[in-house]
């Protein structure tokens with residue numbers, strides 16, 4: 362039995378993917394009445410839940426599971442952990458971001474809140490809708506305890522959902538968090554009509570920034586070059602299916618954006634900009650995105666600030 366906390370797009374997609382393979386899955390959400398009744402998720406374009414997925418509003422349903430996948434927005438994770446007495450001993454963070462209060466990633470936050478639990482992170486290039494449709498996807502499963510990581514890799518992989526393993530949790534956390542910030546910047550550039558060449562420049566300099574921060578925080582460069590970093594950067598910066606990219610596009614084009622949509626890069630830009638200042642690490646793209654989303658600079662000033670940086674070696 363596998364538990365999934367969060368019946369949004371990603372949690373539901375994971376439940377569908379695992380349920381389709383015959384796993385028994387319990388999917389928890391705080392307001393799951395309509396989903397339990399219709400067994401169709403509107404967030405996933407009407408995908409139907411397999412019979413092996415049970416929808417529940419009772420958190421105690423998570424206690425007898427082999428692992429619980431936590432698919433909540435990053436800024437909701439700390440409050441959820443504080444407010445719940447969930448007893449599950451294996452927790453897999455499925456969110457991307459940096460917590461604004463503690464400036465840590467989701468797996469680190471969970472390890473601190475549940476020191477006795479085995480904690481892992483599932484991250485990488487994957488749109489929930491693709492997973493729910495059964496399209497091939499490869500993800501990173503990061504767990505500091507490699508034996509536990511191997512068990513989870515076997516448990517959660519399916520023929521179309523391939524999990525690659527690493528023990529570098531920090532690197533995987535940072536890749537997933539930072540690519541959303543760079544995707545907002547990429548969307549802004551395209552929305553403002555600055556062209557594909559500018560997007561490629563921004564992605565490349567953004568990637569350099571991701572690696573710089575990750576190395577300073579003890580991560581491995583090769584993790585950033587993998588699915589959870591480079592892979593997800595390419596997907597998110599290159600597709601209008603991405604909410605972070607679309608949010609940036611609306612900023613750049615000066616068009617409205619639905620405020621109820623989950624856009625993890627906004628809070629993460631604020632958190633990472635603070636982290637950069639605290640650690641004395643130069644993060645110009647992140648600082649620009651943080652200033653832009655908070656309205657501290659306008660678009661032309663943001664672009665100008667990147668174009669007028671001193672010329673330097675690559």
Ligand SMILES: NC(=O)C1=CN([C@@H]2O[C@H](COP(=O)(O)OP(=O)(O)OC[C@H]3O[C@@H](n4cnc5c(N)ncnc54)[C@H](OP(=O)(O)O)[C@@H]3O)[C@@H](O)[C@H]2O)C=CC1
Nearest residue numbers: 368369370371372432433434435437456457487488489623
């Ligand atoms: N969507 C995607 O393609 C992918 C998403 N992810 C990551 O998954 C995480 C979740 O995103 P996603 O599922 O897309 O987001 P959604 O906006 O689709 O869903 C978020 C879910 O979290 C619930 N939620 C929000 N706040 C709380 C809270 N305080 N307590 C309990 N439940 C809460 C919402 O419940 P309610 O409906 O009641 O508000 C909703 O069910 C993010 O970190 C995202 O980056 C990762 C890979 C792919």
Ligand SMILES: O=C(CO)COP(=O)(O)O
Nearest residue numbers: 485486487488603604605
């Ligand atoms: O993380 C994702 C793809 O890997 C989903 O991206 P968005 O949250 O920008 O939609």
